[in-house]
Amino acid sequence: MNLVTLPLETPSPAYICPFDQACSYLEQAAKELRMEQGLLEVLSHPRKVVTVSIPVKLDNGQVQVLAGHRVQHCDVLGPYKGGTRYHPAVTLREVSALAMLMTWKCALVGIPYGGAKGGIALDPARYSVGELERITRRYTSELIKDIGPSVDIPAPDIGTSAREMAWMMDTYSMNVGHAVPGVVTGKPISIGGSRGREMATGRGVMIIVREALADRGKTLAGTRVVIQGFGNVGGAAASLLHEAGAVVMAVSDVSGGIYNPNGLDIPALKAYAAQNHRSIVGFPGSKSITNTELLALPCDVLIPAALENQITEDNVHEVQAEIVAEAANGPVTLMADLALEARGITVLPDILTNAGGVVVSYLEWVQGLSYVFWDEERVNREMEGLMVHAYHQVTKESKTRQVPLRLAAYTLGVGRVAQALTDRGLYP
Numbered sequence: 172m173n174l175v176t177l178p179l180e181t182p183s184p185a186y187i188c189p190f191d192q193a194c195s196y197l198e199q200a201a202k203e204l205r206m207e208q209g210l211l212e213v214l215s216h217p218r219k220v221v222t223v224s225i226p227v228k229l230d231n232g233q234v235q236v237l238a239g240h241r242v243q244h245c246d247v248l249g250p251y252k253g254g255t256r257y258h259p260a261v262t263l264r265e266v267s268a269l270a271m272l273m274t275w276k277c278a279l280v281g282i283p284y285g286g287a288k289g290g291i292a293l294d295p296a297r298y299s300v301g302e303l304e305r306i307t308r309r310y311t312s313e314l315i316k317d318i319g320p321s322v323d324i325p326a327p328d329i330g331t332s333a334r335e336m337a338w339m340m341d342t343y344s345m346n347v348g349h350a351v352p353g354v355v356t357g358k359p360i361s362i363g364g365s366r367g368r369e370m371a372t373g374r375g376v377m378i379i380v381r382e383a384l385a386d387r388g389k390t391l392a393g394t395r396v397v398i399q400g401f402g403n404v405g406g407a408a409a410s411l412l413h414e415a416g417a418v419v420m421a422v423s424d425v426s427g428g429i430y431n432p433n434g435l436d437i438p439a440l441k442a443y444a445a446q447n448h449r450s451i452v453g454f455p456g457s458k459s460i461t462n463t464e465l466l467a468l469p470c471d472v473l474i475p476a477a478l479e480n481q482i483t484e485d486n487v488h489e490v491q492a493e494i495v496a497e498a499a500n501g502p503v504t505l506m507a508d509l510a511l512e513a514r515g516i517t518v519l520p521d522i523l524t525n526a527g528g529v530v531v532s533y534l535e536w537v538q539g540l541s542y543v544f545w546d547e548e549r550v551n552r553e554m555e556g557l558m559v560h561a562y563h564q565v566t567k568e569s570k571t572r573q574v575p576l577r578l579a580a581y582t583l584g585v586g587r588v589a590q591a592l593t594d595r596g597l598y599p
């Protein structure tokens with residue numbers, strides 16, 4: 172069998188490779204499942220890796236060539252599914268790690284998808300809207316044979332939103348000659364997007380945190396929460412937790428954090444951020460803090476909702492939370508994960524905690540394929556049902572196997588994919 176092997180990157184001394192970490196978690200699950208070595212080998216490699224050059228004419232007339240990736244990890248359960256990231260730190264190994272997480276995430280929550288992820292190494296803040304549109308359209312054209320509603324379905328991730336999904340859908344549709352809403356999810360409602368998708372990942376985070384608190388005999392009301400990241404996921408989680416009575420004491424974006432021990436007025440903060448070019452620093456009644464200080468604040472629930480590798484061996488001893496809820500993908504490193512466990516701090520793993528986004532993407536795809544669109548209340552109800560069910564399966568698995576929640580989530584997700592591979596005869 173010819174397996175795709177990823178090129179090595181030149182690491183800085185502090186570099187923690189997300190793909191190596193993803194493989195380590197897979198290996199732990201494989202050991203727990205007593206998986207055969209050959210099957211582990213298959214699951215450790217993405218099925219397909221596409222890297223494209225994206226030439227773009229900038230507004231000043233110069234031409235720049237960007238690198239774009241789409242990694243398809245495994246499609247045994249259904250079409251590949253996963254977001255598209257625009258961020259300067261995007262690399263092929265990062266995208267490959269995120270694609271692998273998507274495979275386990277979809278299997279864990281029981282939706283018929285495989286895992287994929289895409290990304291372009293760029294800082295969207297440095298490009299005009301016109302430039303971003305040209306970049307997105309060219310990236311989509313380059314991937315035209317690799318995506319499609321029954322092949323691979325992109326969605327938003329860091330640095331992208333409904334706007335980019337509309338450009339992707341339009342470019343794909345122009346190429347095939349008719350409208351194909353199902354080629355992306357997270358698109359605007361006017362072209363077949365789902366009600367509830369924009370808030371879905373944050374809503375899922377709120378639901379999982381609520382369930383974890385309930386297991387401890389607690390409720391969201393009065394729970395002290397700290398959130399790193401105030402974008403699609405962190406912003407929605409902050410709003411919904413605030414609405415549910417939690418005290419959101421601190422939030423941050425790339426420029427830094429703000430803190431008020433009595434709780435931030437999240438609706439007022441959103442209005443302030445919208446007027447202030449989306450930055451939150453300087454919000455009246457709050458104290459400015461760094462992202463490093465934010466992660467060390469005493470609180471009940473710490474929610475990293477920005478990038479990977481934020482809680483590491485270097486700062487894990489500073490964490491003063493009872494629960495760390497991974498809203499971002501991979502925000503806690505492998506070593507930090509072990510240290511948190513040793514200190515009795517519960518980690519709600521990313522493949523469970525942030526799955527609300529892909530669940531509503533699935534509901535969007537189902538609505539589009541059936542040409543029947545639901546109200547937001549129904550979308551939220553269906554999503555909540557799947558998330559709560561997955562949470563209880565993970566906690567049960569954790570008790571049965573006597574393993575932390577992450578390993579329990581992995582054994583469920585990886586186990587289902589391995590079973591499907593075996594049943595389909597793809598792994599004789």
Ligand SMILES: NC(=O)C1=CN([C@@H]2O[C@H](COP(=O)(O)OP(=O)(O)OC[C@H]3O[C@@H](n4cnc5c(N)ncnc54)[C@H](OP(=O)(O)O)[C@@H]3O)[C@@H](O)[C@H]2O)C=CC1
Nearest residue numbers: 328329330372400401402403404424425477499500525528
């Ligand atoms: N969107 C989705 O549906 C899903 C997203 N996720 C994951 O959630 C995470 C966040 O994604 P999303 O909210 O969509 O992305 P966004 O681009 O909408 O928001 C990212 C947020 O993180 C902030 N940020 C960026 N860099 C840093 C940093 N170094 N320190 C602190 N904050 C920083 C950004 O600040 P600023 O705005 O100032 O740049 C912004 O507030 C990612 O890990 C993503 O993979 C997981 C599941 C689904």
Ligand SMILES: O=C(O)CCC(=O)C(=O)O
Nearest residue numbers: 253254326328528529532
């Ligand atoms: O909604 C989707 O399809 C993908 C969401 C995503 O990228 C993620 O869960 O990390």
